[in-house]
Amino acid sequence: MTVVLGISLAMLGVAAALVLVRLYRGPSNLDRIVAADILLVIVIAGVALESARQRTTTYLPLLMILGLVGFVGGVAVTRFLSRDSDEPQGVLREQPLSARTPEPDGPEGPDGPDAQQDPRAEDPS
């Protein structure tokens, strides 16, 4: 049991390191959100392994809270990043995909803050 838990923890550590690489490199903030989500799943898995090692149920509420907080955080940040997309006819008229260039002033009016938030504009890889 101890050997198995050690191997599992080592694999989780390597996985967390790889996820941190992705979290650092980006290139867009969406990739970082995905990576942070996965990092939290790995943390949940690590806490579960510790709980299995000690054979205690003390950590189970912690697992529950971590899962829910990860979901809420990821959804909140994603909604923040895609905030130009939920007006009923807003995004389709103002920013069609074909015309999504970093021009601050389109003919449709003031949408400057949205146009500047294109993550591909800073790192096109």
Place this chain on the structure above:
Amino acid sequence: MSWTSLLDVVGAVCLLLGSFLCLAGATGLVRFPDTLSRLHAATKPQTLGLILILTGLALTLRTWAAVTTLVLLAATQFFTSPVSAHLVGRAAYRNRCVDVDTLVVDELSDALERAEAADEDRAR
């Protein structure tokens, strides 16, 4: 081999497999080229790996309180992981983090073009 040690062994195998799947998902997250494929690597192996780890934990603990909590946690993972993945995918498409040339089917761009054309008709 007694009953409890058999459960222990099965639980340990589940923990090992789950950790391996987490490692596989993280590897895909680093190696895949764009956001959507990274999302693919991030959601499916991770969810299955977490479910396996929780199963292994339940088999190790073997109390009803633990089993119900872990089933609840697995159920929330099943419900919330597609939701957040969908949101990220939609935001990725709209922020143009998707390499459209690599897509096999791209129904969303057709739909967007149709909506745009209808919008122009209405404006006229």
